């Protein structure tokens with residue numbers, strides 16, 4: 001049973017969604033009773049047809065004439081139906097149809113599992129056809145037996161297979177029916193015959209042995225059961241033959257006891273005694289399991305149901321910067337660059353066998369096949385010289401191009417072309433992307449739309465000097481997700497310390513954003529709040545891991561699939577989990593002010609959050625090692641580098657140079673751990689983002705932004721005019737500790753209350769604001785201004 005269940009489980013998950021006609025209970029009763037009565041009507045008309053068909057023959061042509069009466073029990077209807085199914089149809093076999101319709105009605109009426117009904121129909125139709133064809137042999141003498149269909153099919157078969165062939169075919173199908181449907185095997189038939197033979201033999205013996213039969217009859221006679229005077233026990237020779245006959249024996253009663261009746265089987269030796277194996281009965285599963293039943297009744301869970309009328313933004317909200325123009329190839333420019341490359345390389349005694357150009361939106365790639373014997377490292381070392389002689393910024397030399405034996409020289413085009421977000425979104429590559437979180441970042445050098453899956457990355461680090469296209473890149477990422485994902489499927493947590501870049505997304509707060517329950521703004525601009533949010537995401541992560549563990553799912557995809565298939569009970573805390581994308585626009589700022597407090601939760605999330613659908617996108621202007629620390633870097637294999645100012649910065653972000661040679665304005669390098677891909681980032685301007693967010697924002701939304709778990713940790717403000725309500729929950733205890741010890745130090749609180757340094761520091765600030773401790777005095781502990789517990793109580797009462 002258990003095996004069967006798991007089998008159905010896997011089947012369910014892999015099967016495409018089935019289109020099922022769902023009926024309510026009432027509709028099933030109505031349909032069921034209709035079919036049931038229709039089946040009965042068919043039965044009546046069929047039966048009656050056999051008696052009256054000749055009489056009714058003439059009435060068939062005048063069915064519309066009310067005055068003409070039919071002999072059929074169901075009058076004209078019965079006559080017509082009988083004629084249609086029996087005479088013109090399948091003959092006697094049509095009864096199968098009437099029975100099937102009745103049975104279907106019965107199944108619907110009592111809302112029974114339809115699996116066995118399907119089997120009835122399948123086999124029923126086969127049996128009907130079989131009999132129709134079989135009776136077709138007798139159509140000359142009894143045309144009603146096989147009907148016209150039976151006759152025609154039989155005739156057809158005989159034309160091709162002859163009489164013997166037709167009989168063989170019918171015999172084959174009869175065997176199929178017996179073997180598969182009735183599960184009758186030759187062994188079963190054999191053992192049945194043997195059993196029959198034995199009982200016949202025993203009967204014969206019985207006649208010879210009247211005494212025994214009398215005894216047996218008596219023994220089975222209820223009235224004789226408690227008779228102490230039993231007939232003499234049968235002789236062994238008499239019982240020899242009765243292997244499987246139970247014999248009732250009277251055990252010797254203890255004097256005071258009531259006689260006890262014992263049922264025993266005598267094990268007499270027999271020569272060809274064979275074991276009879278009963279065929280295991282395969283019990284039909286009425287309800288495969290609860291989830292299948294739920295899915296049958298209500299369909300799969302649809303997370304988008306609450307906003308079922310949600311409309312995705314249309315492509316027209318995006319501007320077409322290229323106006324449909326394709327890339328123009330400037331032959332002159334190409335020729336010029338080629339000559340320069342060839343000449344420059346010649347100066348360094350590098351001969352070229354072949355050169356090929358691929359014109360991209362902003363750069364052209366010249367692929368060079370050097371003459372045999374030229375060392376690749378030689379060309380690589382000449383990078384700066386070649387760049388100088390080509391007098392262009394942003395020459396990048398790829399030696400060799402991974403997977404090819406060629407050397408690439410990327411030269412910026414004189415006239416760069418903008419890659420509009422519109423073209424990237426409209427591309428089939430993006431539209432048909434079967435990814436969890438598809439992002440279209442722009443176009444590669446060979447003009448292919450570059451689409452990647454954020455869920456696979458699983459986190460993304462972005463860096464680039466100011467003004468090189470980072471914010472546009474972030475907008476392109478967010479726009480990609482808005483065009484592909486329903487509000488129920490993805491939530492953004494936006495951190496924007498610059499307070500300007502992401503404000504547009506405020507409009508979609510109740511559709512796509514997630515925030516802490518107590519915060520007013522969905523877009524986080526305050527560094528202190530970032531820490532809380534990050535910690536809250538860690539809690540969310542832990543919660544999700546628990547849910548996944550309970551659901552025996554390995555990742556969010558499996559979990560959500562199970563939830564949709566109604567295999568997880570919402571009463572156990574299960575819910576559909578949207579992906580959460582955390583975007584931090586200016587990471588440097590954050591890490592400088594909050595340090596470890598941000599780094600630790602980010603590293604934790606980056607390490608663990610992949611499976612449970614939390615993905616991080618972290619952008620920074622300053623890709624220096626104290627911002628992008630080793631621990632952060634190790635957990636962000638996917639990186640995007642816009643133009644940076646130095647080779648060192650390039651190395652910090654990409655682990656190789658190259659980003660310093662980009663030309664800016666969205667020119668970027670992408671890596672997911674292995675090779676670098678040069679991509680021209682799709683351009684989406686602020687007014688376009690505004691239009692999209694307005695379009696989404698104007699639609700029906702959820703009552704509030706998606707709530708992250710509450711984080712009750714080291715919170716509280718740092719300013720001195722701290723509100724009483726903002727005090728830490730441990731404020732009272734801390735005050736007592738300080739007053740009793742008469743020592744105003746944070747480390748004392750840390751030890752006594754087992755707090756982190758930051759929280760203890762904030763409580764000290766709150767105590768200072770409440771007038772319990774004095775101001776900060778450098779390395780010395782603060783002065784305690786309250787002398788004892790009574791004074792403390794008074795002071796707090798005054799607050």
Ligand SMILES: Nc1ncnc2c1ncn2[C@@H]1O[C@H](COP(=O)(O)OP(=O)(O)OP(=O)(O)O)[C@@H](O)[C@H]1O
Nearest residue numbers: 418465466467468469470471472665666681682683
């Ligand atoms: N993909 C692109 N295609 C064309 N032009 C672009 C692209 N990306 C950026 N630009 C141009 O560069 C300008 C600056 O881009 P953006 O605001 O994204 O820079 P940034 O790196 O975010 O700068 P900052 O860090 O100072 O905010 C844009 O206003 C635009 O004119």
